[in-house]
Amino acid sequence: MSSQLGQLRLISSVALRNLWLDRFRTTIIGALIAFGAFLAVIGLSLLNDVRASMRASITQSVAGDLQIYSANAKDSLTLFGGGGFMGRADIGNLPDFAPYRDEILRHPNVAAFVPMGLDMAVLARGNELDDSLDALRSAIKGKDSAIIAGRVEQVRFQLEQVGLELTARRQLSADQAELEQQERDLKVAAAPEFLQDVSKIGEEKLQFLETRIAPLSGEKLPTYIQYFGTDIAAYLANFPKFHLIEGTLLGPGERGIMLSRKVRDEQLKNSVAKIFDKIHKRLTKRNQSIAGDDECRRFASDLKKQYQQILSYLDRADAEELSRKLTDLGIAAVGGDELVQRLSHQLTMFLTVDDSNFEQRYSWFYANIAPKIRLYEVSPGQTITVRSYTRSGYIKTLPLKVYGIYNFDGLEDSDLAGVLSIMDLVSFRELYGQMTEASRRELDVMRAQVGIKDVSAENAETDLFGSERPATTVAANDKKEAAEPLSVKPRLADQFDPQEVQRGLALNAAIKLKDSGKEERTQQELLAALENRGLKANIVGWQKASGIVGQLVNIVGGTLLFALAIIFLVAFVIVNNSIIVGTLNRTREIGTMRAIGAQRSFIVNLFLAETGITGFFGAISGTALAVLVIILAGRLGIPAGNDIVTFIFSGPRLYPRVHWTVVTTAPILITIVATLASVYAARHAAKIQPADATQEKE
Amino acid sequence: MTAVVRISSVEKIYPLGKTQVHALSGIDMDIQEGEFTTIAGPSGCGKSTLLNLIGCMDVPTSGEVYIEGLPIAKLSDRELTKLRLEKLGFIFQSFNLIPVLTVFQNVEFPLLLQGRFSRAERQQKVTALLAEVDLTAQQGQRSSELSGGQRQRVAIARALVTGPRIVLADEPTANLDSATGERIIELMKTINRTHKTTFIFSTHDPQVMRQAGRIIRLKDGKVVTGQDS
Numbered sequence: 001m002s003s004q005l006g007q008l009r010l011i012s013s014v015a016l017r018n019l020w021l022d023r024f025r026t027t028i029i030g031a032l033i034a035f036g037a038f039l040a041v042i043g044l045s046l047l048n049d050v051r052a053s054m055r056a057s058i059t060q061s062v063a064g065d066l067q068i069y070s071a072n073a074k075d076s077l078t079l080f081g082g083g084g085f086m087g088r089a090d091i092g093n094l095p096d097f098a099p100y101r102d103e104i105l106r107h108p109n110v111a112a113f114v115p116m117g118l119d120m121a122v123l124a125r126g127n128e129l130d131d132s133l134d135a136l137r138s139a140i141k142g143k144d145s146a147i148i149a150g151r152v153e154q155v156r157f158q159l160e161q162v163g164l165e166l167t168a169r170r171q172l173s174a175d176q177a178e179l180e181q182q183e184r185d186l187k188v189a190a191a192p193e194f195l196q197d198v199s200k201i202g203e204e205k206l207q208f209l210e211t212r213i214a215p216l217s218g219e220k221l222p223t224y225i226q227y228f229g230t231d232i233a234a235y236l237a238n239f240p241k242f243h244l245i246e247g248t249l250l251g252p253g254e255r256g257i258m259l260s261r262k263v264r265d266e267q268l269k270n271s272v273a274k275i276f277d278k279i280h281k282r283l284t285k286r287n288q289s290i291a292g293d294d295e296c297r298r299f300a301s302d303l304k305k306q307y308q309q310i311l312s313y314l315d316r317a318d319a320e321e322l323s324r325k326l327t328d329l330g331i332a333a334v335g336g337d338e339l340v341q342r343l344s345h346q347l348t349m350f351l352t353v354d355d356s357n358f359e360q361r362y363s364w365f366y367a368n369i370a371p372k373i374r375l376y377e378v379s380p381g382q383t384i385t386v387r388s389y390t391r392s393g394y395i396k397t398l399p400l401k402v403y404g405i406y407n408f409d410g411l412e413d414s415d416l417a418g419v420l421s422i423m424d425l426v427s428f429r430e431l432y433g434q435m436t437e438a439s440r441r442e443l444d445v446m447r448a449q450v451g452i453k454d455v456s457a458e459n460a461e462t463d464l465f466g467s468e469r470p471a472t473t474v475a476a477n478d479k480k481e482a483a484e485p486l487s488v489k490p491r492l493a494d495q496f497d498p499q500e501v502q503r504g505l506a507l508n509a510a511i512k513l514k515d516s517g518k519e520e521r522t523q524q525e526l527l528a529a530l531e532n533r534g535l536k537a538n539i540v541g542w543q544k545a546s547g548i549v550g551q552l553v554n555i556v557g558g559t560l561l562f563a564l565a566i567i568f569l570v571a572f573v574i575v576n577n578s579i580i581v582g583t584l585n586r587t588r589e590i591g592t593m594r595a596i597g598a599q600r601s602f603i604v605n606l607f608l609a610e611t612g613i614t615g616f617f618g619a620i621s622g623t624a625l626a627v628l629v630i631i632l633a634g635r636l637g638i639p640a641g642n643d644i645v646t647f648i649f650s651g652p653r654l655y656p657r658v659h660w661t662v663v664t665t666a667p668i669l670i671t672i673v674a675t676l677a678s679v680y681a682a683r684h685a686a687k688i689q690p691a692d693a694t695q696e697k698e
Numbered sequence: 699m700t701a702v703v704r705i706s707s708v709e710k711i712y713p714l715g716k717t718q719v720h721a722l723s724g725i726d727m728d729i730q731e732g733e734f735t736t737i738a739g740p741s742g743c744g745k746s747t748l749l750n751l752i753g754c755m756d757v758p759t760s761g762e763v764y765i766e767g768l769p770i771a772k773l774s775d776r777e778l779t780k781l782r783l784e785k786l787g788f789i790f791q792s793f794n795l796i797p798v799l800t801v802f803q804n805v806e807f808p809l810l811l812q813g814r815f816s817r818a819e820r821q822q823k824v825t826a827l828l829a830e831v832d833l834t835a836q837q838g839q840r841s842s843e844l845s846g847g848q849r850q851r852v853a854i855a856r857a858l859v860t861g862p863r864i865v866l867a868d869e870p871t872a873n874l875d876s877a878t879g880e881r882i883i884e885l886m887k888t889i890n891r892t893h894k895t896t897f898i899f900s901t902h903d904p905q906v907m908r909q910a911g912r913i914i915r916l917k918d919g920k921v922v923t924g925q926d927s
């Protein structure tokens with residue numbers, strides 16, 4: 001017993017003395033192991049931080065800890081960037097979520113149940129003339145003649161521009177007859193007497209302008225918006241990453257939408273401003289230059305062509321003023337008296353940017369031009385028109401009031417998660433294609449008109465929700481008589497009874513847990529509890545439900561572990577080699593020990609002890625250094641640098657924390673790994689023969 | 699009385715490139731307990747090879763070596779190591795102390811390898827031997843601080859501390875001046891008398907040879923004459 005201890009003491013004292021004698025080599029190996037430990041502790045701690053912050057971003061924005069959806073789903077639920085038909089996964093629906101909710105809320109670990117429905121639709125977009133006509137229409141309603149006159153002036157100014165566009169198109173167009181008709185229409189509209197007498201601008205004239213003239217100015221590309229409908233009050237109470245930037249919150253019982261900031265910035269912002277922003281971002285955040293970066297050069301050459309995007313929002317007075325200001329800026333007006341031509345030229349010059357003038361033009365634009373134009377197509381308070389294809393092939397068009405613009409904190413720049421908009425559940429249901437009493441009556445009327453008879457309301461409902469029929473527009477088009485899908489314009493009130501979102505249809509629901517550590521157990525227990533009640537459903541964890549966004553955590557972790565593995569492999573080889581080289585100097589000593597009776601195992605243990613001790617102290621000091629760095633970084637925060645890292649950090653800065661499990665296990669593991677790394681070298685040393693004791697040194 | 703070492707038609711062949719070196723060819727001899735034997739002969743005659751075989755550091759190519767009647771040719775490395783630890787003591791030409799250990803620790807080393815003595819027992823054995831080789835004052839020093847003669851006395855103490863039946867010494871005086879060498883042989887002889895330990899050592903030095911009780915002369919791997927004193 002005590003002699004075993006004696007041998008152990010012997011080994012450790014010989015090992016320590018050898019390490020001291022060979023302190024240069026010991027220091028190198030120790031430093032290498034310390035470096036490995038440092039990287040491992042930093043890496044694993046950051047991984048834990050990133051995992052935690054991404055988890056928070058995802059679970060506290062949309063996902064919750066668990067998601068429940070129909071057992072009849074054809075696709076699996078993907079909250080961010082889901083696939084399926086037209087980007088819409090078919091996850092079925094829960095015709096009434098109330099029994100599910102009641103059962104789930106009974107579980108002691110469940111904190112909340114928030115019904116949801118995820119879908120996408122087209123945002124109808126007019127052009128600038130449409131916008132001006134809308135403004136004129138509401139001015140006429142307001143009956144203030146000064147305002148009306150201003151609006152008329154703006155419309156006239158835009159008609160001039162449409163005229164120029166048509167002339168330009170003349171050279172390209174093949175259909176001369178159509179073009180002549182368009183020119184005749186425009187002539188009527190642009191004639192001075194057409195909009196002369198403010199009191200005589202009636203519905204007829206407005207409709208003429210809207211239907212015959214506005215389309216000449218070109219349609220904007222339709223924009224898809226992804227959104228989810230939810231019980232807004234429950235949602236806001238449970239998802240703290242929701243962050244309102246502009247406008248107001250959607251209140252209980254109010255019908256409307258809150259748009260994602262990213263979508264609005266990227267798709268609904270004036271394109272001049274958008275290009276300015278993009279270049280500015282590349283110059284400031286990525287330290288690029290316009291001359292030296294292909295992307296910037298492409299943006300810059302796009303920018304020059306966008307003067308129309310400024311011009312078409314101006315009325316004559318604004319245009320005159322802008323022309324004067326540009327002249328003051330040093331961009332002279334050439335091209336005669338014609339204002340549109342003169343300003344077009346000046347704006348083109350203004351929008352021709354390079355590295356020397358960009359910052360000046362950028363701020364000048366926001367100071368002098370932005371206030372005069374509509375920076376965003378959509379702003380809080382406005383009503384937008386959303387068009388959706390229901391699962392059974394109907395087009396539903398729904399006006400929705402925009403209440404606010406919002407972000408998910410930490411996901412603001414995510415292409416997948418940052419683009420979701422949020423609406424109330426009642427509007428969602430309408431766009432999804434659920435029949436309300438009002439729209440059902442309307443559908444009956446329309447069916448009668450197109451000659452479909454004997455369709456009871458009940459059958460219509462089955463058609464809409466039944467899965468027997470392929471629920472696509474293609475299916476509808478198969479029937480010749482229904483070549484055009486029915487367009488149903490529902491008349492929904494702006495308010496609804498908040499009780500309506502306490503039950504009824506939802507596609508999925510987020511389940512928030514009290515202790516999210518018990519995610520898997522709770523998931524199993526909830527499934528069992530539902531089963532007991534005869535309720536079937538799919539329940540998945542947040543990471544699975546968030547699709548590729550949730551997987552990113554694993555990808556980041558995998559990459560990090562891979563990098564660590566490579567570093568350790570290199571360290572492994574270096575430690576191994578340096579020990580083998582070390583044994584060469586010690587052949588006589590080892591031979592002597594073997595000659596006077598030391599077993600091979602004694603030599604192996606001696607070597608393992610040497611690297612074990614080096615490894616232990618190396619790992620401890622590397623870990624200590626890492627802890628210091630983490631504490632320091634936790635104070636200052638690590639800046640994200642670019643979008644991808646911002647997303648991974650779930651914010652502009654990551655504040656790392658010291659993770660005690662990492663700090664305690666990493667040095668132990670690294671010591672073990674370092675010791676194992678020397679097994680080969682130790683066995684190599686143990687092969688030295690006793691007769692080598694007499695080998696002459698040097 | 700059985701021989702403590704018996705060598706029976708031992709051959710040792712070393713491969714050397716494509717050829718072979720017959721280091722020992724057909725050796726037969728018995729060494730009795732308590733003998734003070736020297737192996738003599740010109741350089742390359744096979745003295746070290748023979749001592750290595752007796753010292754269980756190597757096995758013969760053919761023939762057999764018996765240590766206290768036990769044949770060693772078929773023993774494993776483990777068993778040979780155990781035999782060296784328990785029955786044999788070694789003294790080297792270059793002393794071969796463990797440089798990182800003190801005088802005391804060097805002498806204690808084989809006892810720790812044996813692992814059956816308490817701290818007090820070890821203390822007592824080591825102290826007694828250090829007194830016997832007259833190094834009590836130096837027991838805390840490192841070997842690098844000692845003279846050649848002192849080092850070899852430490853080596854003798856280390857070789858004797860386990861109470862071996864046989865002590866082997868390959869040219870123990872070759873690295874010492876003749877006066878010191880003589881005193882080392884003197885010391886070995888004293889121990890041979892008092893402890894009844896069998897000593898087998900090799901040497902070139904005729905002065906040293908004269909001290910031996912028995913001289914075995916080798917030439918080209920063969921015993922020339924077995925001259926008893």
Ligand SMILES: Nc1ncnc2c1ncn2[C@@H]1O[C@H](COP(=O)(O)OP(=O)(O)OP(=O)(O)O)[C@@H](O)[C@H]1O
Pocket residue numbers: 712713714719720721739740741742743744745746747748
């Ligand atoms: N490991 C070995 N490999 C090959 N040949 C060897 C080896 N050891 C010894 N020899 C050869 O065997 C012969 C005997 O060598 P040995 O060392 O036993 O002689 P020695 O009598 O001890 O000589 P010296 O007085 O020089 O120490 C020599 O020719 C030597 O070259």
Ligand SMILES: [Mg+2]
Pocket residue numbers: 745746747868
């Ligand atoms: Mg020799």
